[in-house]
Amino acid sequence: MEQVSADDLLAWIREFARLVAENRDALTELDAAIGDGDHGANMHRGTTAVLAAVDGAAPAAPGALVKKVGTTLVSTVGGASGPLYGTFFLRLGTALGDAATASPADVAAALRAGVEGVVARGRAEAGDKTMVDALLPAVTACEEALAAGRTWAEALAAAAEAAAAGRDATTPMVARKGRASYLGERSAGHPDPGATSAALLLAAAAGTLAGGSR
Amino acid sequence: MKKLINDPADVVPEALAGIEAAHPDLRVDHANKVVYRADAPRSGKVGLVSGGGSGHEPMHGGFVGLGMLDAACAGEVFTSPVPDQVLAATRLVDGGAGVLHVVKNYTGDVMNFEMAAELAEAETGARVVSVVTDDDVAVQDSTWTAGRRGVGVTVLLEKIAGAAAEQGRSLDEVADVARRVNAGGRSMGLALTSCTVPAVGHPTFELGEGEMELGVGIHGEPGRERVPLAPARDIAAMLVEPVLSDLPFDRGDRVLCFLNGLGGTPLIELYVLYNEVHRILTGSGLDVARSLVGSYMTSLDMAGTSVTLLRVDDELLSLWDAPVRTPALRWGV
Structure with a gap:
């Protein structure tokens, strides 16, 4: 049975950091349209700090590794994204516990716990035009694919696809949370920056987390 | 852009160094960007901590001192401070009677202070109560937004709650006074x-x-x-x-x-x-x-x-x- 190791998770984190760096200016432009224009810079500062924190000193257990990612993001990102992404990884780490490896079902359950943490921290619901609109459908798609007996790689691909669709679905939405909400109707017509970076997180997972089964 | 600065990247730390040089009653934790009273923590006195993005000076660092705040956390310009900063400030001013966090209602500020309060209670056992200001009537549709923004009332609240804390009132009493100010x-x-x-x-x-x-x-x-x-x-x-x-x-x-x-x-x-x-x-x-x-x-x-x-x-x-x-x-x- 395939298992997800700390190395797989580390590859995921590195790929996410690479995608954030690559999309830094695009995220900032999206945020300038409906927020305060610092999402790209804040996320890039955070993922850069994460790379520095895990470089050569990455914890050996999956749970400890993602917890370190979470605490680093909380300490460096600021704004709303810091607590939200930080909470996601901290809850993920708590759910993975101390085990040396995790099964795909364990990781799917941990992703669910992470998303629930984000929902609780941000008090956002589906349809509020936030990162929740990308994360929730992604986790659901992952769970459903595993329940239907599909492979771990297929489940991750389904999650990434659902996150991208969820990101696209935020475009016509009117924001009800965060600084974009003060724009009211004027927030419609732009994808949400948080949902966009969350889709990058799932895209990174699809390319890396099933590493052990390749 | 014409500004009296050296490098845009150094504005916040250099301004904090200036506050420390100008005001001997105050100290600055430069690593955490916290301005605090030189006599903190005061035993038995409720500590008042506030903070937010920089760029609103004198709020909040200029309100640190006798009868007002015990510590203020400076974020990047217009960006909320992170939980580590608020946690450090909370530790610096906790004199055993608990700490009041004064938070302006912005999504980032509320979440970062909330995480800091959880960490403080878990790590130090300090009792933390938060009061959020949301007095801006310009935000009309507060049900479908992140709510009214915290603006001018924050200054009045920090003065009035600070006086209540200086009198030796309990954390719950100081928080009640603070909530009354925000409500009125x-x-x-x-x-x-x-x-x-x-x-x-x-x-x-x-x-x-x-x-x-x-x-x-x-x-x-x-x-x-x-x-x-x-x-x-x-x-x-x-x-x-x-x-x-x-x-x-x-x-x-x-x-x-x-x-x-x-x-x-x-x-x-x-x-x-x-x-x-x-x-x-x-x-x-x-x-x-x-x-x-x-x-x-x-x-x-x-x-x-x-x-x-x-x-x-x-x-x-x-x-x-x-x-x-x-x-x-x-x-x-």
Whole structure:
């Protein structure tokens, strides 16, 4: 049975950091349209700090590794994204516990716990035009694919696809949370920056987390 | 961009170093960007911690001192401080009687302070209570937004709750006073120009020579509407009327009137406007028991103003009048 190791998770984190760096200016432009224009810079500062924190000193257990990612993001990102992404990884780490490896079902359950943490921290619901609109459908798609007996790689691909669709679905939405909400109707017509970076997180997972089964 | 700075990247740490050099009563934790009272922690006294994005000076670092805040956390310009900073500040001022966090209602600020409070309680056992300010009446549809923004009332709350803490009241009592201030205060702001964030280098938004932004936020967020430039007497009415009708304030109410400058408006203009505001308030049958006029909660170099009215009673007035010794507010000592 395939298992997800700390190395797989580390590859995921590195790929996410690479995608954030690559999309830094695009995220900032999206945020300038409906927020305060610092999402790209804040996320890039955070993922850069994460790379520095895990470089050569990455914890050996999956749970400890993602917890370190979470605490680093909380300490460096600021704004709303810091607590939200930080909470996601901290809850993920708590759910993975101390085990040396995790099964795909364990990781799917941990992703669910992470998303629930984000929902609780941000008090956002589906349809509020936030990162929740990308994360929730992604986790659901992952769970459903595993329940239907599909492979771990297929489940991750389904999650990434659902996150991208969820990101696209935020475009016509009117924001009800965060600084974009003060724009009211004027927030419609732009994808949400948080949902966009969350889709990058799932895209990174699809390319890396099933590493052990390749 | 013309600014009295060295490097845009160093504005926040260099300003903190300046505060420390100018005010021997204060200390700065440079690693955590926290300004705190040199005599902290005070045993048995409730600690007051606030903070937020930089660019609103003198808020919050200029309100640290006897009778007001014990510590203030400085975030990047217009960006909330992170939980580590708030946790460090909470540890610095916890004298065993608990710590009150004063938080302005912005999504990032609320979440970062919330995480810090959880960490403080888990790691140090300190009891933390948070009070969130949300007095900006420019945000009308608070159900479908992140809620009303915390603006001018924050300054009044920090003074009044700070006095209550200085008297040795318990954490719950200080928090009650703070909540009463937020519940009884309302504000409305107006911009004549945009501000320029040092790291950005150009104005946040464009405002024509003949235009004003009514209901603007303190980070240059859009307001209720863009209106033609008007004389001070008309501006006073545009600001005061939505405030009066919101609480609502009634004839005979005693109020504290806080006329705030947003950073780029000279005091002489604030007094021209205060004259008009005072006339409207007394004409509406309000008793203006106290006033505060000056630039205390700014938006960098934005020209503009905000009006805050706070309904007061004998207790709140006596706390307002109590001694305070901070860089920005100083009386009775």
